[in-house]
Amino acid sequence: MNIAHTIFGVFGNATALFLFLAPSITFKRIIKNKSTEQFSGIPYPMTLLNCLLSAWYGLPFVSKDNTLVSTINGTGALIETVYVLIFLFYAPKKEKAKIFGVFTVVLAVFATVALVSLFALHGNARKLFCGIAATVFSIIMYASPLSIMRLVIKTKSVEYMPFFLSLFVFLCGTSWFIYGLIGRDPFVAIPNGFGCALGTLQLILYVIYCGNKGEKSAEKDDKSLEMKGEEKKQNVVNGKQQEQQV
Structure with missing residues (x-):
């Protein structure tokens, strides 16, 4: 079981890294056209918050045997920060204000969770608090592409829902879901089970509308x-x- 736990953790790291890098194609287009077009900026600060909270949850003084969770999410936090900054640079004024507001809230939420857990809580209470926070915002992160899915259904086109992003949402969610089940960690299994289901829906939409x-x-x-x-x-x-x- 320990070997299986490690294997799915390593696979989860690999798929998560691809998931974090998948939007680079989108951002290459944004930089080339000097416009964010109809791409939504909401998923990037929400993913950043998820990475920060998950990385914090995976630290040894919060939860044990979750180093793989901490390392990949720390890497993801750096990547997502770059995406947010690029989006802010090329977004129109109204969208820029919206994303900057979300980005500010993200940093404030993470700072609050980190400080409260560090100075006010200990042992299982700390793990429970950080785990609940990471779970809630992981679900929100996975739910953030729902607006893009609605756009896909409305326009009957997958132009603004890249295939590889949807694919790695599915793979990443599935691998970490199994990792959480094997490790009996509901704070890893629950949000990633939701991500697995949402990734499946995105792939189904892609199959339906990819030819349109x-x-x-x-x-x-x-x-x-x-x-x-x-x-x-x-x-x-x-x-x-x-x-x-x-």
Whole structure:
């Protein structure tokens, strides 16, 4: 059981790292276009909060035998901070204020949890407090792409829901869910079980809508065809007028 626990922890680290790096494709597009377009910035500060709280929960003086949880989430916190800063730089003014507000709340929540657990709580009470906080915000992190899923259903397009991000949400959630079950740690198993289910839904949506261009793309194609049709009509009229003049 200890070997299986370690194996799923290592696999969870690998899939989590890919999950944290998956949005780099999105941010490459954002930097290239110098615009955040319709991409949502909410998942990144929420993921940052989850990483900070999970890394804190995994520290030896909070919970035992969770070093793998602490190391990968510490790495994730650094990566997500970079994403948030890039998003803030390229986002329009209204979206920038929104994301900056969320980012500020994230830092305040983490500071509060860390200070309270460090100075006011000890032993099991500390573990319980930090575990509940990590669980709640892990679920919120996994739920943050729900707005993107709604956009996918509305537009019938997966343009703004990258496949690899959905895939690694599923893989990461599944591996850490099993890790939590083997280690009998509900604070790891519960939120990642939710993540596994949500990742499954995202993959199902991707299968359903991956072949569609979406409503906006379809409208552009229709307008393009209409313009080409008008040009052809105009060319025909001009040709007849020239023939009559001859």
